[in-house]
Amino acid sequence: MSASGSFLSRGNRIVPMYATLNILRGGEVRIMIKVLVVEDDELISRMYQKVFQSEGYEVFVAENGQVGLDLARTKEPTIILLDIMMPKLNGMQMLQQLKADPKIAKIPVVILTNLSGTADAEKALEFGAVKYIIKSEYKPKEVFDIVKKILAAYTRDEVPKA
Amino acid sequence: MDEFLPGFLKSKWKSVFYVLAYILLCLPIVALSVFSYRQVYNDLTSLTLSNRQSIAYLAANSLKEEFLHLTELAQSFSTRPVFQDLLAEGKPNEAIKLLESVPTYFPEIERLFVADLKGTLLIDTPHLSDVVGENFAQRDWYQGVTREWKPYVSEIYKRTAEPSYNVIAVAVPILDKDQRPMAILVLQVKIDTLTDWSKRVDVGTGGFLYFVDKKGQVAGYARASSEGEILDFSSVAIVQKVLKGQSGIEINFNELDNEERLAAYKPVSDYGWGAIATQPTINAFSRRTETLRIVIAIFGFITFLNFTFVWFLLRFLRIIDGFRERQETFLKSIGDGVMAIDRKFVITLFNTAAERLTGFSPQEAIGRPMRDIVKLVNEKDRTENITFIEEAMLFGKNKEMANGVVLITKTGAEIPVGDSAAPVFDANGVVSGAIIVFRDVSREREIRKMKDEFVSLASHELRTPMTSIAGFVDMMREGRYGQITKEFQEPLGYIAESIDRLIRLVNDLLNVSRIEAGRMKFNLGHVDLGKIASKVVTELQPVAEQKKLELTSKAEEMIEVQADTEKVEQILHNLIGNSLKFTDQGRVTVIVRKDNDFGIIEVVDTGVGIPEDEQKKLFGKFQQIDIDSAGRPSGTGLGLYLSRQLSQKMGGDVLLIESKPDLGSKFALRLPTIDSATAQRVAK
Numbered sequence: 001m002s003a004s005g006s007f008l009s010r011g012n013r014i015v016p017m018y019a020t021l022n023i024l025r026g027g028e029v030r031i032m033i034k035v036l037v038v039e040d041d042e043l044i045s046r047m048y049q050k051v052f053q054s055e056g057y058e059v060f061v062a063e064n065g066q067v068g069l070d071l072a073r074t075k076e077p078t079i080i081l082l083d084i085m086m087p088k089l090n091g092m093q094m095l096q097q098l099k100a101d102p103k104i105a106k107i108p109v110v111i112l113t114n115l116s117g118t119a120d121a122e123k124a125l126e127f128g129a130v131k132y133i134i135k136s137e138y139k140p141k142e143v144f145d146i147v148k149k150i151l152a153a154y155t156r157d158e159v160p161k162a
Numbered sequence: 163m164d165e166f167l168p169g170f171l172k173s174k175w176k177s178v179f180y181v182l183a184y185i186l187l188c189l190p191i192v193a194l195s196v197f198s199y200r201q202v203y204n205d206l207t208s209l210t211l212s213n214r215q216s217i218a219y220l221a222a223n224s225l226k227e228e229f230l231h232l233t234e235l236a237q238s239f240s241t242r243p244v245f246q247d248l249l250a251e252g253k254p255n256e257a258i259k260l261l262e263s264v265p266t267y268f269p270e271i272e273r274l275f276v277a278d279l280k281g282t283l284l285i286d287t288p289h290l291s292d293v294v295g296e297n298f299a300q301r302d303w304y305q306g307v308t309r310e311w312k313p314y315v316s317e318i319y320k321r322t323a324e325p326s327y328n329v330i331a332v333a334v335p336i337l338d339k340d341q342r343p344m345a346i347l348v349l350q351v352k353i354d355t356l357t358d359w360s361k362r363v364d365v366g367t368g369g370f371l372y373f374v375d376k377k378g379q380v381a382g383y384a385r386a387s388s389e390g391e392i393l394d395f396s397s398v399a400i401v402q403k404v405l406k407g408q409s410g411i412e413i414n415f416n417e418l419d420n421e422e423r424l425a426a427y428k429p430v431s432d433y434g435w436g437a438i439a440t441q442p443t444i445n446a447f448s449r450r451t452e453t454l455r456i457v458i459a460i461f462g463f464i465t466f467l468n469f470t471f472v473w474f475l476l477r478f479l480r481i482i483d484g485f486r487e488r489q490e491t492f493l494k495s496i497g498d499g500v501m502a503i504d505r506k507f508v509i510t511l512f513n514t515a516a517e518r519l520t521g522f523s524p525q526e527a528i529g530r531p532m533r534d535i536v537k538l539v540n541e542k543d544r545t546e547n548i549t550f551i552e553e554a555m556l557f558g559k560n561k562e563m564a565n566g567v568v569l570i571t572k573t574g575a576e577i578p579v580g581d582s583a584a585p586v587f588d589a590n591g592v593v594s595g596a597i598i599v600f601r602d603v604s605r606e607r608e609i610r611k612m613k614d615e616f617v618s619l620a621s622h623e624l625r626t627p628m629t630s631i632a633g634f635v636d637m638m639r640e641g642r643y644g645q646i647t648k649e650f651q652e653p654l655g656y657i658a659e660s661i662d663r664l665i666r667l668v669n670d671l672l673n674v675s676r677i678e679a680g681r682m683k684f685n686l687g688h689v690d691l692g693k694i695a696s697k698v699v700t701e702l703q704p705v706a707e708q709k710k711l712e713l714t715s716k717a718e719e720m721i722e723v724q725a726d727t728e729k730v731e732q733i734l735h736n737l738i739g740n741s742l743k744f745t746d747q748g749r750v751t752v753i754v755r756k757d758n759d760f761g762i763i764e765v766v767d768t769g770v771g772i773p774e775d776e777q778k779k780l781f782g783k784f785q786q787i788d789i790d791s792a793g794r795p796s797g798t799g800l801g802l803y804l805s806r807q808l809s810q811k812m813g814g815d816v817l818l819i820e821s822k823p824d825l826g827s828k829f830a831l832r833l834p835t836i837d838s839a840t841a842q843r844v845a846k
Contacts, residue, residue: 043630047637054642085622114625115618119683136625136665140633141640 032058033151036077038068038094039112040086044135048081048112051140052147065089069097072104079147082129084113084120092123099128108150112143176483180476187475191468195461202457206450211411211426214439214446218409218426221363221371221437225382226430228270228359229332232349233313235268236334240347249276249345250338254285262287270358272329273350276336277304279343290323298322303348307333311343315433317375318353318392327388328353330381356382367448369441374401376434400427404436413443498581498601499536505555505595507532519579519602521572536600537570538563541578554583555593565680569600578603610679617675624668632661663798670800674783677807684726684812686845688836691754691761692717694727698734699752705742712749713742721754723761723833724841725812730833733805733816737765737829740801745769745826759838760814763831771823780818781806809833813844 035052039045040063049059060075062068066089072080080098084091091111099105111124111132121132130150133143239245239261248257254276261274265288275286281299298304306314316331329350335343360371360382372383378396380386386393395401400412404427411426422443429436444451493500499516503509512527512535520527520536527535533546540547550561561583568576580603588594635658638646646654676682692715699715706713734752741750748768755762772780784799806816814833821827834840 041626041630044626044633047630047633050637050642051633054637114622114629134625135629136632137669139636141636 032056033079034058034060034075034077035147036060036062036068036071036075036080038062038065038080038086038091039083040064041083044083047140048143051144055144065091065094065097068094069101072098072107073101076104077107079151080107080109081112081143081147082109084111084115084124092127095124095127095129108154110147110150180480184472184476187472188465188469191465195465198461199454199457203450203454206453207447210424210446210450214424214426214441215409215411215428217363217365217369217371217439218411218428218437221360221373221439222428222430222435224359224363225356225373225435225437226433228356229315229430229433229435232270232332232351233315233334235264235271236332236347236349237313239264239274240334240336246336246338249336254345258285258287270351270355271349272327272352272355273323275348275350277346277348279308279345281308281346284345286323293323296322301331303331303333304346307335307346311335315435317377318379318381320392321350325389328381328386328390328392329388330356330375352388353381353386354388357384357387363439365439366441366445368445369439371437371439373430374404374436374438376405378402378405382437400425400438401436403427404429404438405434414440498599499579501527501532501536501598501600502586503532503551503595503598505593507551509535510595511597515601519569519571519577519600532598536598538567538579538600539570540564541566541568541576551583551596551598554585554596558585558587558593560584563600578607580606614675614679614681617672621668621672625665628661628665628668632658632665635661667798667800670798670804673804674800674807677804677811682808682811684729686724686726686812688722689725689727689730689833691721691723691730691763691833694730695734695752695754695763698731698738702735702738702742705739706750709742709746711742711745711747713738713752714749715752715754717754719756721756721761722836723814724836724838724845725814725833729808729812730831733808733831734763734765736801736805737763737816737831741765741767741769741827741829748826756835757832759835759840760832761835764819764828765830766826766828768826771825771827772818772821773823777818777821781816805831811844813840 033056035048035057037045037048037052037059039048039061042063045061045063049061052059060071060077062071064086068080068082069089071077082091082095089097091113095109095111098107098109105128109129111121111129112135113120113133114135124132131146133146135143138146242260245257245260248254248260258274258276264274265271273286273288273290276284277298278284280297281301281304282295282297283293285294301316302319303314303316306316313332313334316333318328318330320326321329329352332349332351334347336345336347338344356373360373363371365371370383372386373381374395375381378394378398378401380393380395383393396405400410400414403410407429409428411424413422413424415421416423419442423440424443424446425438425440427436427438493511493513496513497515499519500511500513501509501516502511509527509530509532512522512524514524516527516536517523522535532551533548538547539545547564547567550563553559554561563580563582565580567579569579570576579600581599581601583596583598585593586595586597635654637643639651639654639658673682695715695717699713703713738750738752745767746769750765750767750769753764753766755764781802783803802816809816809831812833814831817830817832819828819830834844
């Protein structure tokens with residue numbers, strides 16, 4: 001995302017994209033919000049895919065961290081929902097590599113896991129995740145609401161507290 | 163732990179030690195007894211012997227005196243001028259008449275006679291027939307007196323005249339005017355007379371005395387009477403000795419009487435006779451025997467007492483020693499480090515396991531300050547952590563060691579340790595020290611970590627399928643897969659409810675596992691009780707409305723406690739949720755108030771109440787109490803257990819204040835107010 005990139009981007013910041021999105025919200029042009037779900041459990045990823053798609057979002061699914069990183073680079077998702085326990089490259093490792101890559105470091109990451117250790121949550125937030133959600137404690141709709149809230153905050157140019 | 167024992171108490175020498183101790187302790191009394199016995203024995207023996215000797219001396223002297231007396235008598239008769247004159251004139255018959263009355267006055271003299279210088283008997287009185295004119299020159303008395311013409315006491319002989327008694331003769335020369343011998347005067351004495359004399363000497367029980375003449379013939383003794391044969395003892399050893407002029411005392415065995423006799427002998431000087439006093443040894447030493455019997459009784463008793471006393475003393479010592487030994491063995495066998503300290507933290511006891519853990523031997527450790535040997539520090543900040551010992555001694559109660567304490571060994575290595583300290587009380591019930599037990603918990607830690615990981619993994623694996631079930635059901639109910647008919651809404655609702663319960667169960671289990679492992683993290687901060695109560699009340703308002711219950715909260719004042727907001731919410735959700743669940747009509751009231759150093763949230767309902775016998779089960783794990791729960795959502799049975807555990811970890815508690823069936827219950831959550839002593843202790 002160079003300075004001379006698309007009209008939706010300015011520099012390395014993706015904030016303008018949301019600003020544009022905000023302008024366009026009531027307008028006639030619809031910009032598709034892209035959600036990347038990185039999740040090894042097929043049923044769960046299909047579940048989130050369903051809820052986000054039915055809300056009108058574009059959803060990409062990756063079955064492990066490695067695929068997730070590739071998709072993050074190629075599809076430039078608006079937000080990433082990241083599981084932790086996955087084969088090959090787990091969520092924590094992917095998060096670290098993601099944050100290490102300036103091209104994609106700014107994409108907000110929401111950890112969606114069933115690991116409920118406080119230590120895991122703290123570690124994830126330390127690595128730059130914006131929110132740590134225990135899957136089993138939230139209905140799909142609630143997860144969608146949280147994601148929507150986070151994106152809205154980004155739109156207001158605020159980084160919400162986790 | 164042999165080094166704990168003094169060398170002499172090591173078991174293989176122990177028996178030897180006790181036997182030696184027994185002998186050594188008893189020996190002085192035994193020695194004293196033997197010494198005293200010998201002393202008394204010797205004293206009494208010599209006393210007895212000298213006593214017997216004196217009897218022999220006395221007898222010899224008295225015989226000598228009698229002989230002297232007889233000799234003097236004879237001389238006084240022979241030197242009477244009338245008697246001498248009559249003899250000189252050749253009128254012995256008339257001369258003897260002068261002496262006729264002698265046997266009457268002197269009964270010991272049985273007969274007198276006069277013999278000429280050749281030994282021919284001239285005349286006798288009292289007169290006995292047939293011996294006048296007979297020559298007796300072969301008689302001992304003749305030979306004795308004519309040897310130097312001096313008075314002479316003869317040996318014992320049987321006289322010729324009838325009755326032929328056994329007699330002795332005292333012969334003296336009768337001198338003329340020129341002092342030349344002209345005849346011999348002989349006094350005959352029956353040997354029975356000597357027996358009378360010997361009787362004057364007390365010879366003691368069973369004893370007797372006898373005299374022997376120069377030939378060893380016996381007189382002065384009942385069996386040696388004037389009649390019968392003359393007893394000849396010349397072959398007896400002591401007779402031979404006394405006739406040689408020896409005196410002494412000895413023990414002989416008398417075969418006739420079949421007994422041992424003690425015989426003392428003494429020569430009768432000037433006369434060639436001897437006196438012998440004998441007594442059965444048994445009688446002679448009767449006093450000695452009697453005294454020794456008393457001595458034996460007394461010393462025997464003392465010795466017996468001594469033996470008994472020493473025996474019991476050693477037995478007692480041995481029991482104590484055995485007890486001590488057993489204790490040492492127990493201590494030695496304990497796999498955990500055991501150490502005792504006194505009030506000043508100086509080590510007084512240190513077992514093998516403690517040595518293995520610390521690297522210090524008991525010798526090195528005992529008597530040293532505990533801090534030099536057993537260094538207990540917090541793993542995180544390296545500060546000393548012996549609070550549990552101080553508290554054990556201060557409060558007089560057992561105290562557990564905190565988690566995360568490591569022991570720094572002699573070599574500087576670190577071992578994670580755990581366990582506890584217990585106070586030691588003296589006889590007055592005052593704390594005099596502490597017993598500290600510590601052990602290597604590395605393995606336990608490892609296992610605990612593995613268990614945590616397992617629980618964490620298992621719960622993750624359980625949650626994943628449940629999440630998708632719950633998610634899909636929820637989306638179906640929302641109509642994301644098309645319109646759902648009313649008939650399907652109901653069962654889908656049941657599925658959602660069951661899944662919800664399953665998820666809560668897994669979450670509760672995970673929390674229980676964490677809290678019990680001490681891995682639950684508490685983010686302690688300031689919590690406004692009124693605010694949090696009204697927040698939870700608001701959240702649960704829909705549930706109350708659904709059941710048409712009045713749910714309200716009121717705070718008397720603003721109360722800030724030290725707690726973890728999330729945990730307090732969790733507890734309140736549980737308490738108020740329970741009340742709503744078990745109340746069918748009326749209200750649930752949440753009251754916030756203060757009680758000294760505690761902030762209190764009371765949850766009062768008008769529900770079914772809890773019977774008294776069910777109340778104590780209330781806070782147990784997996785306790786679903788037996789009350790009317792028809793039509794109520796099922797719980798996990800962990801809610802109150804978890805709530806109490808969580809509140810206690812924050813220095814508070816969850817309590818059932820009161821409950822009456824059909825009237826309702828009153829639960830309370832209490833938490834320490836900020837800066838209170840409890841809060842400060844928990845914050846540490």
